[in-house]
Each structure stands twice: as C-alpha cells, then as structure tokens.
Amino acid sequence: MPYHQHIINELDLNRKVYEGLLQDVPKAMISWKDSPKRWSLLEIVCHLHDEEKEDFRARVRSVLDDPSKALLSIDPQGWVKNRDYSSQDYDLMLFKFLKQRKISIEWLNSLKDPKWKNFMVHKSLGEMSAELFLSNWLAHDHLHFRQIIKLKFDYLTHLSDQDLSYAGNW
Secondary structure, eight states, X not given: OOHHHHHHHHHHHHHHHXXXXXXTOOHHHHSOOSSTTSOOHHHHHHHHHHIIIXXXXXHHHHHHHOTTSOOOOOOHHHHHHHTTGGGSOHHHHHHHHHHHHHHHHHHHHHOSSOOTTXXXXXXXXXXXXXHHHHHHHHHHHHHHHHHHHHHHXXXXXXXXXXXXXXXXXX
C-alpha cells in the first residue's frame, strides 16, 4: 500500500478510536482537569474539531492546490479562550469533529493523482510539503490519544482511594 494511502486509512481508522475514547464519558469528566494549564476533554474535542477543519485539511488542500498561496493564520492555543471552548456543548462538538473527520477522509480519498511533494515556504519553518502536513495530521492524532488517555488515568487517580501502582508505571 502506498505511504499516503496508509496515512489516509489510519486517519479513517482513528475516527473509531476517537469515538471509543470520547463517547459516553461521565459528565463530571468532561470539564475536569487537575491543573489550569491542562486541557479538559471538552477543550480537547473543540481543538480537534478546529484543527481538523482549519489546520490539517485546509493546509493539505492549500499546498496541493496552490503552494504559492500563503496559508491562513491559525492560533490553536489562543482558540481555547477566544472561542470559549470551556462553554461549548461536548456532545455537539464531538459530533461535529467526527463529521469533519469523515469529510476529510472522503475528500482525501477523492483526490486524483495529488502532488504530495508540492511545498510552500514557511517564513520560520522552511519548506513544508503537502506530504509533511498529511503525515503530521496522523502524528497529531497519536499525540492527542496519549493526552486523552493520560487525562482519563489522572481522573481515575483523582476519584480512587486505591493505590493504582499494581496496574504498572505510567
């Protein structure tokens, strides 16, 4: 299987992973965080939605279509407050994210002979190809799986009066 199709297939499979990790979580867990510097599940879901639509898909599309065109500016860290993630409806945002992922996969699979080596030049990061953005899209999923699982582990630790070390070291 070609590399790019492998990445697309993994992104598609990850939709189910996100469903499994994020659907039907206890209401108390949705906004929980053990530190103001960390994100809650709600903030993570909002971030995933915005990144899916405005970062990865938009950037891959832009570089494939016209690599000379400047990328639209994004502010993932600032969006948490600017877009008031903490007051959004969790179930709605999860639905919207999963829908955006489906749209992304349909679009990626519809591409005919995409020019993955097309690249744009970022003022501080240098050459960034469509292939680089596609690969980082999948890496972004993996980083957020780790983040979500760690948050769930920490939530269990918060709730439990049991020593959890028998499970193993984090």
